Amino acid sequence: MIIDSHCHLNVFHQRGTLDDVLNQASMAGVTRMITIGTSSSDWLVYKGLAKDYPHRIYYSVGLHPGSVTDQWEAEVDQFERILKQGDSPMPIAIGEIGLDYFRLPKDKTKADQLIGWQQAAFARQLQIAKGCKLPIIIHSRSAFDDCVRMIDQSGVNWDRVVFHCFSEGANPMERINLRGGRGSFTGNITYEGEAFLNMQRALKEQGTEKLMFETDAPYLTPVPHKGSENSPALIVHTAEFAAKVLQMQVDELLPIVYKNTLNFFDIEE
Ligand SMILES: [Zn+2]
DSSP, X not given: XXXXXXXXXXXXXXXXXXXXXXXXXXXXXXXXXXXXXXXXXXXXXXXXXXHHSTTTEEEEEOOOGGGOOTTHHHHHHHHHHHHHHOOSSOOSEEEEEEEEOSSOOSSHHHHHHHHHHHHHHHHHHHHHHHHHTOOEEEEEESOHHHHHHHHHHHTOOGGGEEESSOOSOHHHHHHHHHHTOEEEEOGGGGSOSHHHHHHHHHHXXXXXXXXXXXXXXXXXXOTTSBTBOOOGGGHHHHHHHHHHHTTOOHHHHHHHHHHHHHHHHTOOO
């Protein structure tokens, strides 16, 4: 059994192809998936999917740094209400939240303003996560040091923190592992080039104890399907690739990763 720990099912839902995607996933052994919230445009959609597909689809709520605007406070208030209402199915994690300095406006004043909003939104969401004791899914792009610093300052339990789509090297992985945190790997680890080799080093650094896989579908399609749309079924290619890097059999690795993921997100077997 395989679980995709991070995907975005909205696009399939809107297109009416979700059942096909779920069937393909099942055929590949991917029996469960976590669809990750990014803004008020998807939180309630995902709550509905979790309700319609129990034990199959789980969901998280969070304001993605790429969705942060001057309206961030009103957005965060909205998902806090979903948490407070407490009616099932409840989100199983807070995320994805974090910082993204990769795509900032060219204008320095505007860029600084956006960074300010991102940091304020991140700090507030970390406090919400701390209050409700849910695991935290971090999106960090070109902002690793600031993410680590803000998580340290927030006082959240690092054991419940995952840096999704880990795209840094071995040393950054060591830094978060030492704190109790972890990184999860997506299809880009199968790509060619120095940046991606670095991810393989990070994978080896972390080892299997805290390892989780994800697709980040519909993005980051693994080789050999790179160039076409990603879907949870394709997580198998990432797992096979990672098993080779770790010099293990994929059949030996998958049950470990499955258990790690259920434990991390507190999902019943
Ligand atoms: Zn994502």
